[in-house]
Amino acid sequence: MPDFDISTAKPDDWSTLVRMLSLSFLEEVDDEIAAAEGHTFEPDRTLLARRGGELIGSAGVFTRRLAVPGATVACGHVTQVGVAAHARRQGVLTALKRTQLADIRAAGEPVAALWASEGRIYQRFGYGLAARRLSLEIDAREVVITVPADPAVTVRGAVPAEVRDTLARVFDAAWPDRPGWSQRHETTWSYRLADPSARRDGASPLRAVLAGRGGDVVGYALYRTRSDWDSAGPRGAVSIVELVAPTPGAYVALWRHLLGFDLTRTTGWWCAASDEPLLRMVNEPRRLGAGIGDSLWVRLVDVPTALAARRYAAPVDLVLDVTDEIFPENARRWRLVGGPDGATCEPTTDAADLSLDVKALGSAYLGDPSLGPLAQAGLVVEERAGAVARASAGFGWHRAPHGIEVF
Ligand SMILES: CC(=O)SCCNC(=O)CCNC(=O)[C@H](O)C(C)(C)COP(=O)(O)OP(=O)(O)OC[C@H]1O[C@@H](n2cnc3c(N)ncnc32)[C@H](O)[C@@H]1OP(=O)(O)O
Numbered sequence: 001m002p003d004f005d006i007s008t009a010k011p012d013d014w015s016t017l018v019r020m021l022s023l024s025f026l027e028e029v030d031d032e033i034a035a036a037e038g039h040t041f042e043p044d045r046t047l048l049a050r051r052g053g054e055l056i057g058s059a060g061v062f063t064r065r066l067a068v069p070g071a072t073v074a075c076g077h078v079t080q081v082g083v084a085a086h087a088r089r090q091g092v093l094t095a096l097k098r099t100q101l102a103d104i105r106a107a108g109e110p111v112a113a114l115w116a117s118e119g120r121i122y123q124r125f126g127y128g129l130a131a132r133r134l135s136l137e138i139d140a141r142e143v144v145i146t147v148p149a150d151p152a153v154t155v156r157g158a159v160p161a162e163v164r165d166t167l168a169r170v171f172d173a174a175w176p177d178r179p180g181w182s183q184r185h186e187t188t189w190s191y192r193l194a195d196p197s198a199r200r201d202g203a204s205p206l207r208a209v210l211a212g213r214g215g216d217v218v219g220y221a222l223y224r225t226r227s228d229w230d231s232a233g234p235r236g237a238v239s240i241v242e243l244v245a246p247t248p249g250a251y252v253a254l255w256r257h258l259l260g261f262d263l264t265r266t267t268g269w270w271c272a273a274s275d276e277p278l279l280r281m282v283n284e285p286r287r288l289g290a291g292i293g294d295s296l297w298v299r300l301v302d303v304p305t306a307l308a309a310r311r312y313a314a315p316v317d318l319v320l321d322v323t324d325e326i327f328p329e330n331a332r333r334w335r336l337v338g339g340p341d342g343a344t345c346e347p348t349t350d351a352a353d354l355s356l357d358v359k360a361l362g363s364a365y366l367g368d369p370s371l372g373p374l375a376q377a378g379l380v381v382e383e384r385a386g387a388v389a390r391a392s393a394g395f396g397w398h399r400a401p402h403g404i405e406v407f
Pocket residue numbers: 024025078079080081082083084087088089090091092093094095114115116117118120121
């Protein structure tokens with residue numbers, strides 16, 4: 001029997017939780033950060049582990065929908081996970097995660113998603129790496145955008161807090177179409193724009209640039225600038241925080257702006273999309289300083305509901321033999337029939353086309369990678385010849401998933 005209890009948080013647990021989380025993340029308690037993060041705190045979805053009354057662990061959820069190929073799905077956005085240093089490796093996280101996953105399923109959310117501080121933490125709970133992160137460190141003087149600018153699109157600077165409603169309107173129209181982006185509530189925007197000084201790392205406050213066409217704002221970017229000089233002159237930097245530009249005209253105009261600041265030499269973006277169109281529209285892609293990392297990890301907690309909720313780029317009719325160490329309800333054979341207009345997923349006793357663990361399904365769920373690379377990794381087993389190729393055409397998507405924000 002564990003010697004700790006798990007219970008649901010109350011609103012006034014926030015300051016104790018902040019102290020415990022700050023310590024477990026090796027950070028100082030910062031009132032501005034605590035106030036910013038407090039906007040999104042959902043006490044009734046936050047689990048706390050206590051031993052003898054002392055808070056020793058936590059695991060929270062944000063209630064937001066997640067964009068998946070062709071649809072959006074209710075998704076437990078897992079956050080605020082930490083265990084006090086003196087209570088580590090005693091099974092506290094394991095107990096919290098098992099309770100949390102069951103709660104997410106009971107809440108009717110077929111999917112859970114998170115950003116991991118370390119990838120090794122969550123795979124044992126059935127999470128698969130579902131979106132890759134492109135990091136860009138662009139040598140801005142060496143890169144020329146070769147696609148023409150749309151003369152009808154103009155850009156103007158703005159203070160983010162003053163254009164919050166405009167940003168929200170552009171984002172609301174865009175997020176459902178990009179797998180990996182998540183619905184934002186008023187509270188999400190309050191957190192996103194709060195801009196605590198301890199999170200600026202010596203750079204400017206958050207700034208906005210808006211792309212407009214005929215009086216409408218059609219895209220925006222949030223960014224910071226940093227002034228720097230050496231004996232040869234200026235070497236300032238632009239750091240992009242997010243860029244939302246659904247049309248090519250807005251996308252090109254915003255990138256031209258962000259690469260063209262006087263007194264800067266580099267433009268960076270820590271979490272661009274792995275299929276960022278910029279890779280194809282410059283004269284010297286090598287100078288983009290691109291690297292690949294991980295962003296979103298996805299766990300299907302209710303396999304048939306999750307698989308039926310997304311669309312498939314090509315028709316699929318497949319029997320999937322799924323293993324799942326945590327949810328026996330998921331562990332069986334499922335017939336998935338779907339295509340661009342919808343899907344069904346029902347139990348079956350027919351022979352399997354593919355065998356795979358729920359972790360591999362989580363990896364493939366947002367469309368990249370499709371099943372081919374997972375089969376090559378040995379994570380998907382082809383039980384019927386040709387099934388991987390057929391399934392891959394359906395599971396892939398025309399836009400790669402993108403984790404646009406750490407939550
Ligand atoms: C979504 C988010 O919020 S991501 C943020 C996660 N939080 C952090 O990184 C803060 C700092 N780290 C911590 O607070 C803790 O180390 C946690 C939460 C990662 C792990 O908590 P613990 O209570 O120690 O985990 P628990 O004891 O249940 O470990 C379960 C297993 O995972 C392994 N494990 C857990 N965390 C790690 C890690 N960071 N590195 C390597 N192995 C780990 C343990 O070794 C154990 O394996 P075993 O059963 O084979 O021995």
